[in-house]
Amino acid sequence: MDRKGRVEDKVALITGVAKPDSIGFATARIFGREGAMLAIVDIAEAVHDCAELLRSEGFTVSSHTADLTRMDQVKVMVDEVLASYGRIDVLVNNAGMVVYGQEEDFTAFQDLSEEAWDFGIAINLKTQFNVTRCVVPGMITRKYGRIVNVSSVTGPVVANPQESAYCAAKAGVLGMTRGVALDVAGHGITVNAVGPGWIATGSQADGEDVGGMNTPLGRSAHPEEVGNVICFLGSDDASYITGQLIVVDGGNTIQEYKGPRELYY
Numbered sequence: 001m002d003r004k005g006r007v008e009d010k011v012a013l014i015t016g017v018a019k020p021d022s023i024g025f026a027t028a029r030i031f032g033r034e035g036a037m038l039a040i041v042d043i044a045e046a047v048h049d050c051a052e053l054l055r056s057e058g059f060t061v062s063s064h065t066a067d068l069t070r071m072d073q074v075k076v077m078v079d080e081v082l083a084s085y086g087r088i089d090v091l092v093n094n095a096g097m098v099v100y101g102q103e104e105d106f107t108a109f110q111d112l113s114e115e116a117w118d119f120g121i122a123i124n125l126k127t128q129f130n131v132t133r134c135v136v137p138g139m140i141t142r143k144y145g146r147i148v149n150v151s152s153v154t155g156p157v158v159a160n161p162q163e164s165a166y167c168a169a170k171a172g173v174l175g176m177t178r179g180v181a182l183d184v185a186g187h188g189i190t191v192n193a194v195g196p197g198w199i200a201t202g203s204q205a206d207g208e209d210v211g212g213m214n215t216p217l218g219r220s221a222h223p224e225e226v227g228n229v230i231c232f233l234g235s236d237d238a239s240y241i242t243g244q245l246i247v248v249d250g251g252n253t254i255q256e257y258k259g260p261r262e263l264y265y
């Protein structure tokens with residue numbers, strides 16, 4: 001007997017897919033394996049290489065480039081996806097943190113320029129507003145939608161030094177998630193957020209793996225371990241969950257003791 005996937009025949013738009021070792025790529029692959037038709041988008045042309053990789057695994061994939069901080073480019077991209085598939089059932093707002101080919105900016109708040117603040121808010125929060133704003137009307141018309149916003153533990157739950165714009169934007173993602181969840185709840189649409197902790201992607205900065213080793217589970221997560229939760233929230237298995245933040249951090253933020261293990265455990 002053929003087993004139906006968790007998102008069988010759904011059209012899933014996933015943002016921020018340009019590297020095979022990223023959360024976005026792992027998520028796209030899981031959605032593909034679970035039966036979805038994929039549309040992937042990134043600011044980087046490498047999104048097309050990722051689409052080829054996913055097609056080689058047998059998935060149906062369209063790929064698109066857009067700067068998601070720009071509403072005009074987002075409108076064109078969403079129209080392209082609708083022209084290909086006729087609808088968007090699931091939206092995963094994953095793009096953010098860093099632009100492909102660039103380094104993440106770590107600057108103490110007291111030295112942060114207005115431009116750097118605006119950029120951090122734009123790539124981490126405005127991108128999610130723009131894409132959601134363009135996708136939601138079609139979901140309302142069809143009375144169905146699953147929106148999953150990739151936030152972080154950094155911002156809504158805890159903070160790291162030299163990342164105040166990122167913290168503010170990712171906390172803003174959770175606030176937006178709750179607000180939109182209420183506005184669209186009567187239209188068959190759920191909106192949730194995922195809060196990853198230390199994740200072993202290609203973007204993991206030096207020393208962040210040490211953070212992973214000090215979690216209760218003793219390691220960083222594989223990107224697939226975030227993608228699995230995103231896929232669950234994007235599926236009908238999560239039909240009665242909305243406005244929530246699901247933390248995927250190996251128990252890191254629930255441990256009170258932060259000192260050396262040998263002195264306490």
Ligand SMILES: NC(=O)c1ccc[n+]([C@@H]2O[C@H](COP(=O)([O-])OP(=O)(O)OC[C@H]3O[C@@H](n4cnc5c(N)ncnc54)[C@H](O)[C@@H]3O)[C@@H](O)[C@H]2O)c1
Pocket residue numbers: 015016017018019021022023024041042043044066067068069094095096097098099100123127150151152153195196197198199200201203204
């Ligand atoms: N890696 C981690 O440890 C971690 C932890 C918590 C949250 N996250 C979040 O997970 C998401 C994915 O992160 P990742 O680690 O896979 O990194 P990644 O760098 O592989 O993915 C981010 C992608 O977003 C794209 N992007 C950025 N700005 C864009 C724009 N304006 N328009 C279009 N595309 C744009 C980048 O080009 C990149 O390909 C991010 O939102 C990040 O904040 C990651």
